[in-house]
Amino acid sequence: MDELIYVIPKEMHNSCDLKKILNEHPEIRFVSLVGIDLGGNATDEKIPVKAFLEDLDDFLKNGIQTDGSSVVLHEIASLNNARVDLVPDLDVNWFIDYNYDYIEDNLPVGTLEIPSFLIHNGKRVDSRSILLKAVNNFKNKIMDILKTYPHILKNIGINDVSDIEDVVLTCATELEFWVKTPDDKADIEKLSTSQMLKEQYWKRTHGTVRTALEKTLILLDKYNLEPEMGHKEVGGVSSKISIKGKTTYVLEQLEVDWKYSNPIQAADNELIVREIVEDTFRRYGLEVTFMAKPLEGVAGNGEHTHVGVSVKLKDGKTKNLFSPLDMKKDYLSEIGYGALMGLLKNYEALNPFITSSNDAFNRLKPGFEAPVCIVASLGIDVENPTRNRSVLVGVIRDLDSPLATRFELRSPNPLSNTYLVIASMYQAMLDGILAVAKSKKSAKELEKEISKQAGDESFYLEKNRAYRSEEDVFEHFTEEERNALFSKPPATVYENILNLKKYEDKTKVLLDGDVFTEEIINSFIASSIERWETELKDRILVDNINFLRECKKVHDIEEATDLDIVRWEKINNLRQYMMKNSLDRKCLFTRLKEALDNKDYCLASSLQLEMYSKINEINKLYIEYKRNLFNI
Template identity: 80%
Template sequence: MDNLVYVIPKDKNDKENLIKILKEHPEIKFVSLVGVDLGGNATDEKIPIEVMLDDLDSFLNYGIQTDGSSVVLHEIAHLNNARVDLVPDLNVNWFVDYNYEHIDNNLPVGTLEIPSFLIHNGERVDSRSVLIKAIDNFKTKLMDILKTYPHILHSIGISDPYYIEDILLTSATELEFWVKTPNDKADIEKLSTSQMLKEQYWKRTHGTVRTALEKTLILLQKYGLEPEMGHKEVGGVSSKIATNGKTDHVMEQLEIDWKYSNALQAADNELIVRELIEDIFASYGLEVTFAAKPLEGVAGNGEHTHVGVAVKLKNGKIRNLFSPLDMKSDYLSEIGYGSLMGILKNYEVISPFVTSSNDAFNRLKPGFEAPVCIVASLGIDVKTPTRNRSVLVGVVRDIDNHLATRFEVRSPNPLSNTYLVLASLYQSMLDGILAAAKSNKTSKELEAEISKESGVESFYLEKDRTYRSEEDVFEHYTEDERNKLFGKPPATVYENMKNLKEYHEKRKILLDGDVFNEKIINSFIASSLERWETELKDRILLDNINFIRECKKVHNMEEVTDLDVVRWEKINNLRYYMMKNSLDNKCLFTRLREALDDKDYNLASSLQLEMYEKIKEINKLYMRYKRNLFNI
């Protein structure tokens, strides 16, 4: 096992090295071209390695052909024009995925996973390609800005853009996930109580969970991903030991972090990490979910996305473009402030790529440290870096290390499309940097701009918005105050996609440099709305119908009190309102289904929110009702 190949670095994937590696490692029996569609789904195939080696030049240059039915490319790949080519990316690391349940000659069978492009009618139409274009556009446009407005470099100690050799875009993600034993049902009250008491947060892992976590971290090391930490998160309850001595009734939330990389590699790394986590935990009989909100009423899974920008100088030194020359007198450089303002001003067109599913919106609710407000935190004071967990974007700083300065975007979840999230962030940052450079404002003046009160004019930011808060925005402000100061956040997939259509000027920022184009954006909107509609009709509605049916009268006449009768009547009235039609009235579920059938998405969106509120209400009432009964 020690001699297995886990990663083929980008400088080793040429024809000569590949032939040598694959002949020396016959356990690698398959190859898979991994393209990532606009829905964030990665393709997977099992192509015998002999097929690849039979005409290696052609395989590396042209890949394979498939059809658009296998990928999410709405309004791009049609039935009468469905050919999509999968073409290998030769400029990133390739990984080998091993099946430890399939042993041949005492070694697990491996599949060489090659990050790839999806090409339709000669154009790249995949998520990875959008990010690559965003990276190229950012580097080119930023160098133009630095040459045109060189004063923004002076405050970070660079006298002339001539000394810059390269611009470095770094990123890092982290994964939170729930793990449980199969068929175990969550006790929400116990989970909620444990969360409130923080009984699980950063506590010691036990049994199979501990073993699976440790093995995952060791495997990440073998893949060169440099894991930094694995620990328990806030959600979960203590597992039990069964009579056979094995851990039973597992219901825990974990987090795994690994080292940053360049933007594209960071997004690619995330895909392989998810696969490794699922495989290792499954080998110990544990189910893993990366869903943003797998359990209502307890903590969801976040995936904070860190972004940084630096330059490599011709003398070999690295300089962080977000860090001021004097870390004890300023939070950020002019470039840093411009980048942050770009994200905040344009977040309405970033948000759809961050939050594009019903599950993702279930996480973004006040009370669970989930960021829903377009607001940032710089720190209570320059000399005391802090972490405000209630804001959308936090500035991460280390006064003694200028290279550590970066932005932590807290809204993504483990199933967000990291490629499109990063691409939209870079486009927005570029817009803010250009505005800051043109303004000729100092870092102190830019700090005042981003710290302005609502109603104050700004050269770039919107007048009636507040963009900075060092307070807990959920504790310090009411919901009405938050909506007024930071803008009312979208609450459904439809509301979020509508922003991409209504914010025309902000949408243009995505189109700059042809990073996103109208075809890509419209395809993304169409696929997101189709998934939203399908999940609502065929999954969420059915689940809620089953839930309503399970809320049955369970008291008997011997133990009943007037309180039980009143509570049940209230519950039953809600049950009828939600799912029982009459000759004169249609129930909530019927009205929602008809709105979706009629493509009346505005109505469907509002009915979806009403449905969630009613389900939440009946759930709470039913728990109270059962608490007062002896026999249930």
């Protein structure tokens, strides 16, 4: 397998080099154009290499056509105007995806995956295009800001804006995921206890999990992704060994990290990493899930997203725009404070693109190291960088390495649309940087601004909000205090989507530079609501009905105590309330379904929360009920 190639760099995206490569590697049998729609879905099709080579130049320039019904572009690609073109992106790495279950001539069959743009009516309408526009907009606007307000360069150590050759944006994501042996059911109580005791966190992997993890890291290196670490995360229980020596009852949470890149490449890299992880673990008989919250009651999967901004100077040096001249005097430069303030102030408009599914909201709950408050941590003091895991945004600093300064957004999950997450982040940061530049405030003054108390006036941040905490916000504040200080977070997809209309000024930040457009945002809103509605009606309701049907009376009347009878009656009354209609009363499930059918989304959102609350109550009661019985 040493003769396999895994990456075709952008320098070789020409007909001459591609023909040579594909002729020398007949194991690459197919080509797939990978476009990312507004739902974060990646297209995949199998085009024989022979067809790809027949008119290669035209293919590279014009790509192929597809039907808009196959991608999430609501209100853009309509039934009477459904043509969408898939056009290759020639400026990023192309990866070869190998099928190790299909071997020919001792080599796996490969598919050349080409990241592409989706074009409708001559306009790019896909997630990759939005991120590309955000990158270009940030680079252009930040240079305009530096030219107009050159004073903000002083605390970075740059004498004149003319010394700058290029603006360099960097991003990285961390991928968490659960692995399990098929058909094994989770014991939530054991998982929860193990998590509380930190029994799995960063522990040594064993058996097939170890083999699959090591194989994954080796493959990532072959793809030039420069893996940095693979380890166990907080969730999981110890696996078992069968009589035949096989690893059984695997249920573990893992994390894989790799090197940063430019924003577009970083998001593309994440796609291939997910494919490698899923395929590799599956070859070892393990299922992988990237769901934000695959199991209730234990930690979900996060995908912390890191962003940074530097400039390359004409003398060859690189300066981090977020790092101050004296790392032991200031946490951040003026530009750094502006970027952080922009993220926090405008987060309500970012959140719909980050937390866009029912699954994502299931993860964002207090108690599982998932952020729910719009608040940042700078560090306990300037000389002691800290990692507060309870906040939304962390400032990552290394006193000995100013180039490492960056922001870590902790709310995304592995199924968040990373292209839109990063695009919205850079748009929000740009807004804050411009406001800070106009204010002409020093780094120390800006530190006071972001550390302000709720009720204090601010030139940019909202008066009745606080934005910084070095405490564990879940332990130090009550829910009421958190909501008052950091704003009440949305609890459903619909509540989150409403923020795009509720906070019009913040949504306008996304529109700056025509990065997001009204058409794109409306399409995203329509697709998000449709997905929320469909999943709620056809999956979550069905699952909850099945759960309630499984909650059966199991006590023997002769052995039951009064407590058993009372508990069961309470459980059964809740079951009746939730899913049993009568002549004079509609159950909760029926009212929720009717609200969705009638497009009364506000009522449906409220009933969804009530449903979750009742299901959790029944689940706890049923566990207590069975725990008190001898025979079940």
